[in-house]
Amino acid sequence: MVLPRAARTQRRTRIQEEKEELILEAALDVFATHGFRGSTIDQIADVAGMSKPNLLYYFRTKDAMHRALIDRVLDSWLDPLREFDAEGNPVSEIRSYIRRKLEMARDFPRESRLFANEILQGAPHIEDELKGPLKSLVDEKAEVIRSWAKAGKIAKCDPYHLIFAIWSTTQHYADFDVQVRGVLGEERSGDGRFEDAARFLEQLFVSGLEIREGGALTGD
Amino acid sequence: MVLPRAARTQRRTRIQEEKEELILEAALDVFATHGFRGSTIDQIADVAGMSKPNLLYYFRTKDAMHRALIDRVLDSWLDPLREFDAEGNPVSEIRSYIRRKLEMARDFPRESRLFANEILQGAPHIEDELKGPLKSLVDEKAEVIRSWAKAGKIAKCDPYHLIFAIWSTTQHYADFDVQVRGVLGEERSGDGRFEDAARFLEQLFVSGLEIREGGALTGD
DNA sequence: TGATAATTTGACCGGTTGGTAAAACATTAC
DNA sequence: GTAATGTTTTACCAACCGGTCAAATTATCA
Known part of the structure; x- marks a missing residue:
């Protein structure tokens, strides 16, 4: 046959x-x-x-x-977000979500670029998945984040844009690898840059979401 | 002829x-x-x-x-970074850099995607520009940011990764527009989302770079 | 107006592309 | 072993691709 x-x-x-x-x-x-x-x-x-x-x-x-x-690939790509735990400590949940996403960018850059290409070109083949399973999952986790903010555990913020920010900053190191390496130069483009990125992003998001009393922001 | x-x-x-x-x-x-x-x-x-x-x-x-x-397109694409002013107030410089980049993502999404495609696919046509003019400009501005941190005007952080984070979060709204719209749904995918994004990102970066005394981060 | 240069078009070319047909070859089941 | 099934290859096709050519058309200007 x-x-x-x-x-x-x-x-x-x-x-x-x-x-x-x-x-x-x-x-x-x-x-x-x-x-x-x-x-x-x-x-x-x-x-x-x-x-x-x-x-x-x-x-x-x-x-x-x-x-x-x-x-x-899509299924495993969403695993880090699924692990996001409503019962956990907000700050460490966010911190470890960033870690996991960054690890995926380092260990599975091809998978990241596959989606990036697809979405960049209008997602002609995965539009349904975007509006279906992906949206549902994000909606669910956004609700978790919102509840944390409401309970005063993290600063008030738009949970969707927070998720977008984590996605974009972490995937950047896979998708725009050439640019990152070009700008950092030979010296800094080794594996160490992932540690640097992790440190920076954790600082940014953790203290960016910290609750502060005053709210007034001074510059100099 | x-x-x-x-x-x-x-x-x-x-x-x-x-x-x-x-x-x-x-x-x-x-x-x-x-x-x-x-x-x-x-x-x-x-x-x-x-x-x-x-x-x-x-x-x-x-x-x-x-x-x-x-x-x-490349030249005008770098304008926002060029405007970054060493003499200005650090917080408002960073804030308005984010604004400008976000405005470009909104007003010139095709230009953003042109570069995204190019870099994603290994930047075969613009490698020289990446390692030349772009790197120089980023090096220069990174030095400015570093000096601000050293002077205690903003929190200590890796200036390169800060710039990457601003690039990725803002360009995300142009490059991954389909995904953003898919996840936010019909209701929230209008022009208002750019205002929401701007508000979120300014909060994230400004308070993420604020100087805090303790440094210890609590979760709940 | 007419001559000259600038622009546009249709026909075409060799190479590549996604995909097919059928036969040769290998593997498995009995 | 052999028959049936599963796998691989060779040869091929029509459509598409980047690009050329010469002729036809249009704009410019003395």
């Missing part, structure tokens, strides 16, 4: 699992650096070390590959 | 100026949403409302168009 993979529902061979894994790994490489339209099947096949028709035996279209990749 | 535009050095016709303007405008649209590799000359020609050969009469290659666009 020559039924292509997507048509089958069960009975996945050992070879199938291995090759699909191999392909998605290569696809992540390519899609993350060139975006969907900028990537070619030949390129992915090349990285995966197999012929194009062979690759198309496992995923029938470029679209199918991209979708499979997004599906696989 | 049929000398293509790039070969001439002087005597630019009225038509030339108009058409080049028209083309760059269309190119900005297309490059900003699809990245360099994902964009096609036909697409740009279509948006500009002219035929492909006609477009290529003004810019001989896709590369030339992209470069012209980058050159034109």
Whole structure:
């Protein structure tokens, strides 16, 4: 039989699992650096070390590959936010959320860039996920943050924009890596910059959300 | 004569100026949403409302168009940072820098996405600018911030990461607009969100950089 | 007005792209 | 072993891509 993979529902061979894994790994490489339209099947096949028709035996279209990749990665990408605990200490929850996001930017930059490319280009393939599961999760956590502010545990602030700020500052180190390295120069572009970034961001967010009595801000 | 535009050095016709303007405008649209590799000359020609050969009469290659666009936009993109004044009041300088960057994200989202795409994909066309003029400017302003911290006018912090944080949080609203709108939902995705963002970010950075005596951070 | 230069167009080219067909080859089940 | 199934390859296609060319059209200016 020559039924292509997507048509089958069960009975996945050992070879199938291995090759699909191999392909998605290569696809992540390519899609993350060139975006969907900028990537070619030949390129992915090349990285995966197999012929194009062979690759198309496992995923029938470029679209199918991209979708499979997004599906696989999106879930784990949201894990750090899911761990955000309503019962925990607000400051340490926020602090460790920043840590986790920053670790993901360091350890999974390709995944970060995959989403960045997708969203930057209008999210044509994941619009539903954005307005569905992602929005629900953020809504839930925003409510937690709001309750903390209401209880006087952190400063009053818009919880959605707080989440956006944490996302953007941490993912920046994955998505704009070239720029960060360019600006910091050779000397400071090693692994140490992640420690520096963590220290800075924790200081910024923790003391930025601290409650202060006066509220008056002086400059000099 | 049929000398293509790039070969001439002087005597630019009225038509030339108009058409080049028209083309760059269309190119900005297309490059900003699809990245360099994902964009096609036909697409740009279509948006500009002219035929492909006609477009290529003004810019001989896709590369030339992209470069012209980058050159034109990069300079003004750095203006907000240039305005950053060493003699000013630190807090209000930082505050108004955030304002200006946020205004640019609101008023020139395509320009922001143009750079985001470029950097995300490894900055193959602007690496020199990153390590040259951009780095110099950031180095200069980082020194200003460092001196403010040393003089006790703001909290001690890594000036480079502070600048990265301001860049990422503000540009986020242009680059990840779809996501922001998806998460905030219909109700809150109007123009008001920029005011909310401005309020939040000013609070975050201003009180995040405030000097506090204790330094000990409590949670609950 | 007419000559000259500037602009626009349609037809085209070689290479690349996403994807197919069919046969060759490998693996597994019996 | 062999038959059935699963995998890989070779050859190929039509559409699209960046770019060229020469001819047609339009603007400029003496």
